[in-house]
Amino acid sequence: MSDATAGMIEAQKPPPQARRRWGIARIAGTMLCGLWAALGLGIAASLVSNYDADIFTRYMPRMMEGLWVTAKLVVLSIMAGGLLAIPLALARMSHNPLIAKPAFAYVYAFRGTPLLGQVFLLYYGAGQFVDELQAVGLWWFFRDAYNCVLLTFILNTAAYQAEIYKTAIESIPRGQWEAASSLGLHKGTTFRKIILPQAMITALRPLGNEIILMVKGSAVASIVTVFDLMGATKLAFSRTYDFNVYLWAAIIYLMIVETLRRVWAVLERRLTRHLVR
Amino acid sequence: MELFQMLAWGPEGWADELAEGTWLTVRLALATLPFGLALGLLVALAKTSGEKSLETAANVYTTIFRGLPELLTLFIVYYGGQMALQKLVGLFTDTYVEVNGFVAGMVALGLVFSAFASEVFASAFKGIPAGQGEAAQALGMTRWQAFRLVTLPQLIRLSIGGLSNLWLILLKETSLVSVIALNDLLRNTNVAVGSTKQPLFFYSVALAIYLVLSLISSKGLGAIEAHVKRGEERRA
Numbered sequence: 001m002s003d004a005t006a007g008m009i010e011a012q013k014p015p016p017q018a019r020r021r022w023g024i025a026r027i028a029g030t031m032l033c034g035l036w037a038a039l040g041l042g043i044a045a046s047l048v049s050n051y052d053a054d055i056f057t058r059y060m061p062r063m064m065e066g067l068w069v070t071a072k073l074v075v076l077s078i079m080a081g082g083l084l085a086i087p088l089a090l091a092r093m094s095h096n097p098l099i100a101k102p103a104f105a106y107v108y109a110f111r112g113t114p115l116l117g118q119v120f121l122l123y124y125g126a127g128q129f130v131d132e133l134q135a136v137g138l139w140w141f142f143r144d145a146y147n148c149v150l151l152t153f154i155l156n157t158a159a160y161q162a163e164i165y166k167t168a169i170e171s172i173p174r175g176q177w178e179a180a181s182s183l184g185l186h187k188g189t190t191f192r193k194i195i196l197p198q199a200m201i202t203a204l205r206p207l208g209n210e211i212i213l214m215v216k217g218s219a220v221a222s223i224v225t226v227f228d229l230m231g232a233t234k235l236a237f238s239r240t241y242d243f244n245v246y247l248w249a250a251i252i253y254l255m256i257v258e259t260l261r262r263v264w265a266v267l268e269r270r271l272t273r274h275l276v277r
Numbered sequence: 278m279e280l281f282q283m284l285a286w287g288p289e290g291w292a293d294e295l296a297e298g299t300w301l302t303v304r305l306a307l308a309t310l311p312f313g314l315a316l317g318l319l320v321a322l323a324k325t326s327g328e329k330s331l332e333t334a335a336n337v338y339t340t341i342f343r344g345l346p347e348l349l350t351l352f353i354v355y356y357g358g359q360m361a362l363q364k365l366v367g368l369f370t371d372t373y374v375e376v377n378g379f380v381a382g383m384v385a386l387g388l389v390f391s392a393f394a395s396e397v398f399a400s401a402f403k404g405i406p407a408g409q410g411e412a413a414q415a416l417g418m419t420r421w422q423a424f425r426l427v428t429l430p431q432l433i434r435l436s437i438g439g440l441s442n443l444w445l446i447l448l449k450e451t452s453l454v455s456v457i458a459l460n461d462l463l464r465n466t467n468v469a470v471g472s473t474k475q476p477l478f479f480y481s482v483a484l485a486i487y488l489v490l491s492l493i494s495s496k497g498l499g500a501i502e503a504h505v506k507r508g509e510e511r512r513a
Contacts, residue, residue, distance in 0.1 A: 029323070029330030036337050112445075112491035113484040114452035117463055121484060124476035212344075219346035223456055230348060237352075243360055246353050250345055257344035 043247055050244055059236035059245060066232030067252065073150060073218045073228060078211055081157035088162035089169060103162070110159035116220045118156060123148040123224050149221040153214065160210055168203035169195060201272060208264035212257055219253075229253070280478050283469075291469040291479070298465030299486055305382055305451045305461065310444065312387040317394025324395060325402045335395065342392035347385070347450050354385040355457050382454035390447055397439035402428075404435045434505050441498040445491055452487075462486060 020026065091103035110118070126133065126142035133139040141147050172195050180190035222231035233249040236242070286292045323335035342350065359376045366374050405428060413423035455464035466483040470476045 023328075025326050025328040025331055029326075029328045029332070029334055032323075032334035033330050036334055109484075109488060112449075113487045114449040114463070116452045116455070117466075117480060117484050117487060120463070120467070121477070121480035124470060125480060128475070128477050216344075216346040219348040220453070222348070230346065233349075234352075237356070243357060246349065246356065250349055250353065253346055253349060254341065254344045258340065261344075 047244055047247060050242070052240075052242060052244075055236070055240050055242055055245070059232070059240070060248075062227070062232045062236065063229060063245075063248065063252070066227050066229040069146070069226065070215070070218050070221075070228040070230075073146075073153060073221060073226075074211070074214050076150060077153035077157050077218075078161075078214055080154045082161055084154065084158035085161035085165055088158060089165035092162060092166050093169065107159045107162055110156050111163070115152070115156055115217050116223060119149055119152045119220060119224055122152045145224045145226050146221075149224060149226050153218065153221075156217075157210065157214055160213075161207070164203050164206045164210065165199065167206075168199035171202050172198050201275075204264075204268050204271065208261070208268070211264075212260055215256055215260065216253070280475065283473055283475065283478075284482070291465075291473070294465045294469060295462065295482065295486065298460060298462035299490070301379075301460055302448075302451050302462045303490065305379065305386070305454065305459075306444075306448050308379075309383050309386045309390060309447060309451075312383065313390030313394055313443075313447070314440075316387065316391035318398055320391060320395035321398030321402060324399045339392045339395055342388045343396075345389075347389050348453050348456070350389055351382065351385040351453055351457065354388070355381040358384070378454065378457050378459040381457065382451070382459055386447060386450055386454075389450070390443060393443050393446075394440060397436045397443065398432065401432050401435035401439075405431050430505075434509070437498075437502045437505055441495070441502065444498065445494060448490055448494060449487065 088103055088106065091099045092107065094100045094103070123145060126148060130139060133142055176194055176198075177190060180194050181187070185194075218228060219230035221228045222234055225231070227235065229249060229252060233245050236245040282290065284290055284292050284295075320335045320338055323331040324339075326332065345353075355376060355378070358381055359374075362374050362376060366372065409427055409431075410423055413427045418426070451461060452463040455461050455467065458464070462483055466479050469479045473479065
């Protein structure tokens with residue numbers, strides 16, 4: 001045994017790592033990183049040096065209330081929109097044109113027009129029908145800008161989510177439907193117990209993106225006098241002309257979106273761990 | 278019927294105002310596109326450069342402009358740009374400067390567009406096998422030639438789908454500039470509503486115009502996509 005290794009060269013250490021050279025890319029990259037660092041420090045310095053305790057104590061609580069409004073808007077619209085989206089997705093896939101065509105028109109109309117325009121249409125449009133709405137006892141709902149915005153968001157995200165679910169459901173092989181039906185499972189049961197759980201996994205990533213889009217999109221609520229985070233920020237800016245309030249808002253929004261993105265990535269990895277090969 | 282008379286062309290009707298607004302919306306989106314595409318491509322090149330510091334800088338850029346609400350980005354560019362420019366000019370003279378709303382809108386929308394476009398380009402770059410660059414090198418092409426003749430045509434083909442989506446999003450997001458007093462389609466509609474008290478009708482017309490713009494865009498983009506993919510084999 002020892003003879004076999006007798007004439008061999010001894011094990012050597014690995015060669016030293018080649019020194020990274022200062023090429024154009026590295027110089028540019030270092031400079032850009034420096035620029036970001038300088039910008040970050042500059043913003044931090046501006047936030048500290050222009051810190052006005054009076055403005056902070058007066059408007060920060062309002063912004064936090066605004067954050068709560070934003071959170072409510074996003075959570076409620078995503079959930080209610082999701083409930084609306086599943087029948088809508090099924091209608092989109094229906095073979096009956098009388099069901100599929102209107103569902104397609106709905107999705108197309110909401111996805112093809114700006115959210116801000118939709119908010120205006122519903123909020124100001126409802127104002128045109130005060131008497132009619134009062135007659136049917138719905139005016140209390142439409143009188144409040146918050147409700148109008150919430151309803152618009154629900155209808156809007158339902159269209160986007162319907163498209164997500166449709167793609168996800170269609171990604172499940174037909175054989176699964178056939179296998180379930182050969183086992184004597186009801187169509188509804190097949191959908192609920194077999195198709196939907198698998199489709200939800202495919203839908204997970206686009207759904208995460210949709211939630212993030214909704215967080216960002218909810219800022220338009222501020223334009224029709226809803227005091228969400230953006231609305232509170234705008235109010236603070238218009239009263240103080242202190243640009244720092246926009247920077248505070250930017251930091252808060254960035255933190256929410258980044259946290260959501262990371263939490264969603266962890267969630268997705270956890271839920272798909274049985275699919276990893 | 279009275280409603281449709283309000284859509285007449287000229288001083289009594291609002292058709293000309295709406296048309297002007299639509300024209301501004303289209304111009305803004307078209308002006309943002311090359312700026313956003315070029316910046317997005319640069320950021321994507323940085324992301325795929327293999328140089329750690331460049332990748333970090335590019336990722337910070339994407340994180341910021343993908344995470345901020347577009348409306349907030351617009352306000353920061355518009356008001357922040359105004360304040361910064363005023364300070365800069367204030368060093369030399371004390372004239373009052375005003376940031377052009379069109380430029381502010383273009384910059385803000387372009388920053389957001391480029392952040393998303395860089396992701397599209399970066400994943401398209403990953404879809405092009407590394408061996409192709411090596412093959413181009415073996416044929417004696419310069420790096421620029423290899424990029425222009427080998428990488429770019431495939432890059433366009435791989436990213437056209439994602440970029441089409443971004444264009445449709447951009448077209449809708451131009452509506453946000455109406456809040457910084459730029460006379461785009463939505464703002465002119467607001468003016469019309471303010472004077473006629475017919476919100477339902479005018480906002481429906483405006484949304485229908487946006488829908489037509491989207492429709493024309495997706496037809497056009499579909500044709501472009503079919504053209505750049507004409508060499509691909511047909512599946513299914």
